Structure formats: structure tokens, C-alpha cells
Amino acid sequence: MRAKAVSTNTTEGVTGTSDRTFSLGGHILTAPRAAAGLHLVATPIGNLGDITVRALETLAGVDVIACEDTRITRRLTERYGIAAELTPYHEHNAASARPKILARLAAGASIALVSDAGTPLISDPG
Amino acid sequence: MRAKAVSTNTTEGVTGTSDRTFSLGGHILTAPRAAAGLHLVATPIGNLGDITVRALETLAGVDVIACEDTRITRRLTERYGIAAELTPYHEHNAASARPKILARLAAGASIALVSDAGTPLISDPG
Numbered sequence: 001m002r003a004k005a006v007s008t009n010t011t012e013g014v015t016g017t018s019d020r021t022f023s024l025g026g027h028i029l030t031a032p033r034a035a036a037g038l039h040l041v042a043t044p045i046g047n048l049g050d051i052t053v054r055a056l057e058t059l060a061g062v063d064v065i066a067c068e069d070t071r072i073t074r075r076l077t078e079r080y081g082i083a084a085e086l087t088p089y090h091e092h093n094a095a096s097a098r099p100k101i102l103a104r105l106a107a108g109a110s111i112a113l114v115s116d117a118g119t120p121l122i123s124d125p126g
Numbered sequence: 127m128r129a130k131a132v133s134t135n136t137t138e139g140v141t142g143t144s145d146r147t148f149s150l151g152g153h154i155l156t157a158p159r160a161a162a163g164l165h166l167v168a169t170p171i172g173n174l175g176d177i178t179v180r181a182l183e184t185l186a187g188v189d190v191i192a193c194e195d196t197r198i199t200r201r202l203t204e205r206y207g208i209a210a211e212l213t214p215y216h217e218h219n220a221a222s223a224r225p226k227i228l229a230r231l232a233a234g235a236s237i238a239l240v241s242d243a244g245t246p247l248i249s250d251p252g
């Protein structure tokens with residue numbers, strides 16, 4: 001599903017230039033490139049330390065993070081030095097945002113879906 | 127609650143010689159010394175990557191980890207290079223183990239309580 005040629009064109013479904021790293025305790029850790037497709041990722045509901053190692057690897061390893069409020073999710077990604085692109089996806093923009101997300105998925109992108117806190121669609125205390 | 131003199135006597139409630147580090151992605155991270163008292167820590171139910179940053183810091187930062195089966199919990203601590211002492215605490219040894227744990231807590235030790243998987247006492251799918 002990945003583009004065969006390395007591309008720096010970030011308007012494509014798959015971007016090739018991201019760092020795919022996260023920061024913890026002053027160390028820079030490398031995340032594997034996430035598999036193409038949609039990844040549902042649970043995020044902390046109060047303490048930013050309550051995120052799993054696998055969630056950090058996924059958020060750092062995807063091409064795009066689709067989130068409710070980019071300002072809230074950016075607190076999390078900044079805390080862990082994650083450079084993945086954030087794109088808003090919520091009930092008020094879903095009609096226009098969903099086709100773009102689906103097009104990127106069809107092009108082979110890896111996309112994480114998060115809510116402001118908790119597990120998106122399943123356990124979201126907000 | 128901490129002993130005033132540095133001690134290498136590991137039979138005391140508070141040990142002073144542990145590393146209090148954990149390993150992630152080839153990096154050695156330092157955990158703060160956990161506060162004196164009992165810490166309930168949720169552990170993964172299938173994928174060892176499903177442990178939070180705060181759980182790792184707590185397991186690495188305590189003096190002792192009280193667990194159901196030391197062989198199972200050791201898989202987790204070895205995966206993350208955590209050197210904390212493991213002590214068994216389960217329904218079959220509770221009568222003898224509980225007073226020792228309480229004595230260590232009274233002496234100012236920090237103790238993490240884990241089950242084989244999940245959240246001890248609250249959500250333990252085992």
C-alpha cells in the first residue's frame with residue numbers, strides 16, 4: 001500500500017519525511033512506521049503520564065492523527081515530542097473531513113483516531 | 127517517612143540501593159523514587175506494550191512489587207529492565223505475607239500491588 005517512490009509531497013496520502021519519534025525522559029525514541037489503515041488510540045483522561053508505550057509508538061508512527069480538538073491533542077503530542085500532523089475530525093466537520101480521511105486511507109496512509117480523552121467511540125468521558 | 131541514614135540493609139522497609147530505572151527502546155530512563163505507601167498499578171492483559179508511562183515509572187520507582195505470580199510479573203519487569211524486588215502476595219499466602227507487607231509500609235517503604243494482568247482488585251480478567 002505504500003508509495004514506491006520516496007516523496008516529499010505532503011499532500012499525498014503517505015508522507016515520507018516525518019521523524020516518527022517520540023521523547024520520553026529526555027531520550028528520543030524511534031517509533032516503527034505504523035501499518036497503513038486506521039488506528040484507534042486511547043489517550044489519558046487526566047494525567048498525561050497515563051498513556052501506554054504502544055499508544056505513543058502509534059501516535060508517533062502514523063502519518064496523521066485525526067482528533068476532536070487539535071489544541072487539546074497538541075498538548076499530548078507536544079509533551080511527548082510527536083511531530084505527526086494533526087487534523088480535526090469531529091461531529092461538526094465530519095461531512096467534509098471524512099471523505100478526505102478516507103481518501104488518504106485509500107492511498108495507503110496510516111491514521112490514528114483519538115478523542116480529547118479516553119478511547120474514541122468506546123469510552124469517552126468527555 | 128524515609129530512613130534518615132542511607133542504608134544498604136535490604137531487610138529494612140526502605141532500600142537505598144536500587145537502580146530505579148527502566149529501559150525502553152534501548153534507552154535507560156530514570157524513575158523518580160515512588161512516594162511511600164501502596165500503589166495499585168494496572169498491567170497489560172495481552173500486549174506488553176499496553177503499559178502506561180506512569181505505571182513503568184511506578185514499578186521502577188518502588189521498593190517492592192507485590193504480585194500474584196512472580197514468574198508472570200517478571201516477564202513484564204524483565205521486558206522493561208526493572209530491577210525492583212518482587213514478592214508474592216495472593217490469596218494462598220495472604221495470611222503470612224500481609225503482615226510483612228504492612229510492616230514494610232509502616233517502615234516507609236513504597237510498594238506496588240499488581241495482579242497477573244489488569245487492575246488489581248478492580249478489573250482483573252484473569
